Amino acid sequence: MAKNAYGPIPGSAIFSGVTGRKAIIMAANVRIASVAEGIFRAAKETDSALFMELARSECDLKGGYTGMTPHDFSDRMQKAAKNVKFGAWALHADHITVKKGDAAEIASTKELIDAQIAAGYTSFAIDASHLFNFEGKTVKEELADNIRITTDLARFIKDRMKGREFGLEVEVGEIGRKDGEGMILTKPEEAVGFIKALNENDVYPHVLAIANGSTHGHTYDANGNVVEQLSIDIPRTQAIAKALRDNRLKVGIAQHGITGTPRELINLHFPKGDIIKGNVGTFWQDVVFSTLKVFEPALYKEIQDWTLEKYRPANPGKKDKQIFDGNCKNAIKEFFKDLYSLPEDTEEAISAMAYAESLVFFRAFSSAGTASVVVKNLR
Numbered sequence: 329m330a331k332n333a334y335g336p337i338p339g340s341a342i343f344s345g346v347t348g349r350k351a352i353i354m355a356a357n358v359r360i361a362s363v364a365e366g367i368f369r370a371a372k373e374t375d376s377a378l379f380m381e382l383a384r385s386e387c388d389l390k391g392g393y394t395g396m397t398p399h400d401f402s403d404r405m406q407k408a409a410k411n412v413k414f415g416a417w418a419l420h421a422d423h424i425t426v427k428k429g430d431a432a433e434i435a436s437t438k439e440l441i442d443a444q445i446a447a448g449y450t451s452f453a454i455d456a457s458h459l460f461n462f463e464g465k466t467v468k469e470e471l472a473d474n475i476r477i478t479t480d481l482a483r484f485i486k487d488r489m490k491g492r493e494f495g496l497e498v499e500v501g502e503i504g505r506k507d508g509e510g511m512i513l514t515k516p517e518e519a520v521g522f523i524k525a526l527n528e529n530d531v532y533p534h535v536l537a538i539a540n541g542s543t544h545g546h547t548y549d550a551n552g553n554v555v556e557q558l559s560i561d562i563p564r565t566q567a568i569a570k571a572l573r574d575n576r577l578k579v580g581i582a583q584h585g586i587t588g589t590p591r592e593l594i595n596l597h598f599p600k601g602d603i604i605k606g607n608v609g610t611f612w613q614d615v616v617f618s619t620l621k622v623f624e625p626a627l628y629k630e631i632q633d634w635t636l637e638k639y640r641p642a643n644p645g646k647k648d649k650q651i652f653d654g655n656c657k658n659a660i661k662e663f664f665k666d667l668y669s670l671p672e673d674t675e676e677a678i679s680a681m682a683y684a685e686s687l688v689f690f691r692a693f694s695s696a697g698t699a700s701v702v703v704k705n706l707r
């Protein structure tokens with residue numbers, strides 16, 4: 329067998345494999361690598377294709393807030409996949425975010441993409457959604473910068489991949505953005521205008537991330553307690569998917585910010601097949617921290633103290649619980665050595681939790697059977 333039999337496959341193979349199926353493929357943001365093996369095991373057992381991903385903020389050339397560079401992340405994911413002998417997964421660069429669009433930022437973005445390609449990434453999400461012109465009179469005016477930068481980076485990726493297939497995700501509408509009246513949701517005509525413009529530039533994304541009412545991370549009540557996220561606007565999501573189909577634009581929807589959405593609701597009410605990629609990030613961090621709380625109380629307390637001390641000044645009036653919850657991701661890099669040298673029984677508990685929770689996600693996403701289809705298409 330080839331050395332890299334369980335290495336990442338092109339994201340495009342997964343997207344084209346699920347076309348026409350009522351399924352969502354999970355994309356797991358693995359901020360702490362110890363959850364990876366459990367996720368891969370559940371994927372193998374349920375025959376579910378999978379994306380492993382980290383965003384630019386989580387993983388860049390300096391390690392992002394997870395402490396992993398693209399090379400480290402790739403390495404750890406490949407090892408976990410190999411241990412489990414699972415090969416129906418893609419290595420995805422989530423949120424390659426461009427916020428200003430000036431020459432320096434574009435240059436550093438291209439540097440990051442080069443490192444991701446060198447590390448073996450097979451799928452990429454360009455996110456220039458922050459560059460929205462609220463003064464624009466037409467959809468094209470509103471999205472001009474997003475279209476220009478997404479086109480430039482997509483062409484760059486294509487060039488650097490040198491003929492190899494890859495998955496491409498793009499983003500219209502900043503996820504979780506609010507104005508005085510609440511969440512700003514993507515309109516169907518914006519989604520259509522954006523994809524049409526990209527297609528005219530010879531850029532054909534497989535998935536589109538939209539603003540449809542979700543937020544990244546946890547949702548809180550007025551007292552700072554974590555509550556269920558029930559804000560994803562399903563009719564709007566369906567309207568966007570229909571508008572894209574009516575315009576014969578071949579692109580699925582990527583749902584970001586799933587953590588906190590009840591899985592029974594996903595199972596029964598999410599438009600599977602319209603949404604084809606589902607990002608789950610903070611949830612996996614919770615799996616690690618909730619296990620540490622019991623298995624490693626001293627380490628957990630150290631992490632808690634460090635986080636509160638560092639972030640309390642900037643969050644006056646907020647309860648400690650919410651301050652910790654919102655900022656504990658930044659402790660991952662600080663406690664990297666501890667988190668990557670946990671006792672075996674702790675690792676085992678994390679892995680088992682990740683496995684069980686993945687089984688529930690894969691069922692809610694109806695992804696069973698997708699791994700075989702994807703792998704068969706590869707041959």
Ligand SMILES: [Zn+2]
Pocket residue numbers: 423503544584585607
């Ligand atoms: Zn996201």
